[in-house]
Every structure is written in structure tokens, then in C-alpha cells.
Amino acid sequence: MTEQKPVLRLEGIVKTFPGVRALDGVDFDVRPGEVHALMGENGAGKSTLMKVLAGMHQPNEGRILIDDKPVVMTNPIAAKENGVILIHQELSLAEEMTVAENVFLGELPRKRFGLVDWKTLDDRVGTILKQLNCDFGPRTRIGSLSIAKKQMCEIARALTHSAKVVVFDEPTASLTDSEKVVLFDIIKDLQKDGVGIIYISHRMEETFKITDRISVLRDGAYRGTLNTAETTEDEVTHLMIGRTLDTSNGTNVSNRGEVKLSVRNLSCGNLFHDISFDVHAGEIVGFYGLVGAGRTEIAETLFGLRRHSHGQIMLDGKEVTINSPVEAIANGISLVPESRKEQGLVLGMNCRDNMTLPQISDLTQGPFVSGGAEVDIYKDYQKRLEIKAPSWRSIVGNLSGGNQQKIVIGKWLSMKPKVLIVDEPTRGIDVGSKSEIHNLLRELAGQGYAIIVISSEMPEVLRVSDRIVAMYSGRIMRTFSAAEVTEDSLIHAISGLGGTDAAA
Ligand SMILES: Nc1ncnc2c1ncn2[C@@H]1O[C@H](COP(=O)(O)OP(=O)(O)OP(=O)(O)O)[C@@H](O)[C@H]1O
């Protein structure tokens, strides 16, 4: 391949926030028609670099060149005019507006006398939505769309401008497999049109599949660029965290104790049917299946967020009624939810208070309000989860995406529940911390917790589970022990082939 001249170059970008040097002289470039991955641990500076590029932050030092000409991105509109479009990690659409209004935000087509030309608007947006295979129209309200569809709107926004560079910041974190296929097709089309793509993801597999080059940041510093075809996951990981990881499936010799949680014939409308399983003290049961298999709904039922129509839930051999999260927590069941940002954090509050929020009543019993105890709890989990924050006083909304997630995980772990349910525990979390979280889950099992891990990532369930429950379309198809499970048999079970255990 002849080396093309880059369409975009970033030179020596420095960006500081109070107490943080987020970017320390970063160089980065993108060629037309290439997909260039930007990788690094949570808090390494990826999103910040992209926000500098897109005019949302002003750099303290450094320059941005488009087609070899220095440009200043004074604001996001200026960036757009220079052909740079950022599709955010945190989506930035106006919920109350329609799809069409969002796509053309701030630049609606006008007729004479300044009236908005709705017909033209609908036609243009309609065409783009069709191009993207969207099943909703220009007049749909943003607030009524799923995350994946909102993301399609962001992409539609990118397509209305003749973009030179499109940045995707963790686009697949909440997409289903089929939605991912659509996204990767869109990326290919953009590539064909000569657009330079910057792609941020913590998922090695897809990064290796769709990118041409991989650049790595560590602690705000540029660590190097590798050709994807000539490197390995180990090499990239080493650049990212300065060591290689042991990701072998640990021999999960658990000290299985008595049954903690017992679920019998649980059903809920058409979401799941006749679910029975046990979780012993000291073991991790992994729930694996496709998105929509009913795993999250079972977790929500156990946590009192949904009512079941049939069946029983038993804790320590006694039947319990759980009608609300408060009752679930009182019974010793904790759920680390899938959508942590919405359900788990107060973005304007500091790290310590976010982490210790559910236990404030415990800690403040007696004559003293023990803020010190809360700081100790925070510091303990900050160390164990390697949370990157300048201090416990830092506002959670200013942490990087992955570090926000770690705060929520710490919050539920620190409550020391009897039964801990974690739904997609490492979504959006970098490889190093991912293995820390896996180790931590194993450690907690070793201490006698009964743990349920729901995951869509096969390596993750294989790595942490003592037993794996395979689900398809609201039913348990098979339960595997760690010793007997193979990737093939697991895939077979979750695709609904071969029937259930009972039928076999
Ligand atoms: N507005 C802000 N105010 C203060 N600090 C900030 C702000 N934005 C980012 N930071 C800090 O800059 C550093 C880099 O954050 P950034 O969001 O760029 O990380 P990231 O590489 O995108 O991580 P992740 O993989 O978790 O999304 C972090 O230490 C973060 O706390």
C-alpha cells in the first residue's frame, strides 16, 4: 500500500485540567480511507484528545492540521465546517426534539422569510435514514428511541456534512450483534468514500477486525502506532498497560458452600419461563446468551424491579418476597446494573459520596457522622479497582467513562452482599482493569459470596464462572460445569439448537 498523506494531523497536543495533565504532548494522524484505532486504559486521555479535535476543549499547546493546513477548532461548529465529526461516548442528542431537528441542529434548511423548510428537511433526513437502514422516520422523537437508534441519528448527523474525519468514541458499548454489523458496514462505506475514521474501543477483537492502524495512549502520553496486520493483542496490551496479562481460564476451584440462592420455576410474562437454578456460597454462576435472551430480566426480578408471575425465590432455604430494590438489599441481594450511568451515579457528586451512597445510613448510625469511614471505604476500592481520580473529592462527571463505571461497581461491592448480581461487569472497561475485576469477583467468591455474572462476552463467562447457564429466548437451554464446557457447545446452546436439558 502506498502511504497516503494524512488528512488530519495532531501535533504535540497538551491539555490540562485542574490537578490533571490529561494530554501530554500527543501526536496522532489519520489517512483518508483508513480506520485508525485509538486505545488506552480508562482515563488515558482518548476522549479528551477527541474533544480537543472536535472543538469542545481548547488545547493548552499543540496544533491541528487538516490537509496540511493548521486550523483552530474554536467550537464544535468550526470543527464540523472543517470536516471533523465526533460521535460521542455519551450521546448528545436533544431528547425532546425529532430526529430531523437533531440531525440538522442549528442549521435547519430555511425558506424565504426565514421559515423552516420542513418538507426539504424531512426529505433529506428520510433519505439518509434509509441509507442507514433505519426503521424510524424523520419525525420520530429522539427520546423514544433505543440507544442504538440514537447512535444512528448521530451517524446520520455526520453524513449530512461532507465529513473528512469521523470519530467513533466507544460506539459498540451498548449495541447488539446485529446493530454492530450495521455499524461496521457504515464504517466501510465511509472508508470507500475516502473518509478517515478514528475508532475508540476497549474490545480487542473488533479493533483487530476493522482497523488498519492502532495508536496507544498511556497516562496522557503517546506510546506509539502499530499496523494492525503486523501486531498482536499482547503487544497492544503491553503498550497500553506496560505489562502482559494472564488471561488464561483460571482453574476455578471454589470452596462451594451451602446453597445461598435458589430459584424454582420462575416465570415472568413472555420475558422468561420456568427458570430454575441454584447459586452456592463461594461460587460464580455465569449467565450467557444473546441480547434479549432474558438474562437481565431475571436479574431485575431477583432485585425487585419486576414481578414474577410464577415460581419461588429462596434465600438460605427460606422463601422470600422481593417487591422492591429496598427489600432485595435488606435480604442481601445486590445488583450492579447494565446501564450504570443512568441507574448508578449522581454525576454532580464527588467520588466518595457516589460510592458510599447506599450505606450512608449504616455509617451514620450513632453519635458521629463518620465521613472518615466513608473515605476509607472509597480509598480501599479505589486501590482495588485502580480507579483513576485525582482525589475522593473529584466530581464523578469529570472522570473518564470507564472510571465512572468502576465507581458504581465499587459501590455495590463495598456493601458486601450475600448474593451479588453483576450485569455486564466490564462493559467499557479497559483490558487491565477487566482482569482486575475478574480477579476481584473470584476473590469475592473465595470469601463465600454467591455471585451471578451476566455477560455477552464468551471469554468473560468462561474465565470467571464455576458453572454456566446458557439461555435462549427466555429459557434455560443447558447448564455447564466449568470442566465440561467448550466454546462450541456453548454457542450451540445459546442459539436455541438442540433443545433444553430436559428435552435432551
Ligand atoms: N472536564 C474535565 N475536568 C477535569 N478532568 C477531566 C475532564 N475531562 C477529563 N478529565 C480527566 O482527564 C483524564 C482523561 O480522561 P478521558 O475521558 O480522556 O479518558 P479516556 O481515555 O476516554 O477513558 P475511558 O476509556 O474510561 O473513556 C482523566 O483523568 C479524567 O478524569
Ligand SMILES: [Mg+2]
Ligand atoms: Mg472515553
